Amino acid sequence: MKDNNDFKKGMRVTLKGDAFVTVKFEPRTSETEAYVNRLVDELELISPNDRPTTKQKYVRCVSDVVVATMSSTSGLICWPRDNHSLRNKAYGRDIAEDVYQALLGKGLIKLVQKGRRGLSAVYRIDRSIAVDGLSFKEHGIGPVIEVRAEKQKVYWTPNQPKGRILSLTQFDGLWQPLERDVRAINEVMQLHPLTAPDGRQWASCRRIFNDGRLDRGGRLYGGWQSEKAKDRLSFKIDSEPVCEIDIKGSFLFIANALTGSNVNLGSDPYQRIQFVREGDPSKRNLAKRLVSSMMSNPNELTRFPTGDTKNEFGRIIPVKEQYNLPASSKVTDYTNQIIRAFPFLKDVRGSSGQLMYIESTVIVDALLALAEGKVAVPAYPVHDCLLCKESDEAQVISALKESMMNKVGSEPVLDIEYENGKSKIVLPKE
Known part of the structure; x- marks a missing residue:
């Protein structure tokens, strides 16, 4: 090196x-x-x-x-x-x-x-x-709530330093209940650590808010989230195998429900986009990148977002090169197809912080319901999904559905993955 x-x-x-x-x-x-x-x-x-x-x-x-x-x-x-x-x-x-x-x-x-x-x-x-x-x-010592100052105009800008951590005194009376919620979740984690095959363990998380506000961001963060998805599925809780329960197209689902658009997103929302249906599998990742940028940028996209992959020399690979797009292609060639599939995106430009906050409250409320039940059920968040014991799958599904109904008014499609490579889709009730 x-x-x-x-x-x-x-x-x-x-x-x-x-x-x-x-x-x-x-x-x-x-x-x-x-x-x-x-x-x-x-x-x-x-x-x-x-x-x-x-x-x-x-x-x-x-x-x-x-x-x-x-x-x-x-x-x-x-x-x-x-x-x-x-x-x-x-x-x-x-x-x-x-x-x-x-x-x-x-x-x-x-x-x-x-x-x-x-x-x-x-x-x-x-x-x-x-x-x-x-x-x-x-050891569980230290703050579990952080509020970071605004760091940039839009969430997708790459290589930006994190906003500085603000003093919680300016949020006095508001942050304490949020802290109690996270500590209640951490208490269950402490009793039921998430364990990797090499013996590493995780048993706590913290909640980070963005833009100097308690209604922006708010996701839970823990060390297990930096591990690859396939590796996380090899972890254990109480020596039992785990599964990962994902809210399918979380931001799209929340935006669709809150704008009242009622677009039928199906079991895989991105298949509604023409270039995803007709292209190679990598085009789904391109669609996710573009949707994220469209939600983050308050203005209509006029160019492709910066790439997120580097070559062997440390140079960021342009999006066109990464996804083998024609040299003459314009970002609007793709965003217009996305808008046709999801017309409600025109109403949520620049709202990533708000959508992330709603998503975070869904996850936090589901974890609290699991932690405070007759028998505490441990689960570990990975942004829009929960990692839990396979034996607790039904309870976690129920908690996620109920939380989403309470916060958004609709049940999501859930995608469940297992260590053996199998997966299944859980559709909303008719």
């Missing part, structure tokens, strides 16, 4: 970390605790006058670094250590910086790409610190 000063065929190589250091872990077992304590001592992080609580902060910070190292296949990680990222967390910037400098001094970490607008700094971590047999758990 080349660093940021290397060039290949005259093209600057952009590195990308495949794991983030996140503030959430501590040792699960006594063996792991002994190992992390030994590593803290070897890094000479503790002085004789330090309080036990200070050592605990170093242990948690080192644990976070080790977990990121375990998760990385390339040895390249990202590690946000600014005050913005560490506000009100289990440890602050001073602890994180001490650990970084200690690792740097021992030659265990190296900065290989400086951060710049829209891109995080990338570090190469010595993978020897992630020895076999380690086991960590989430």
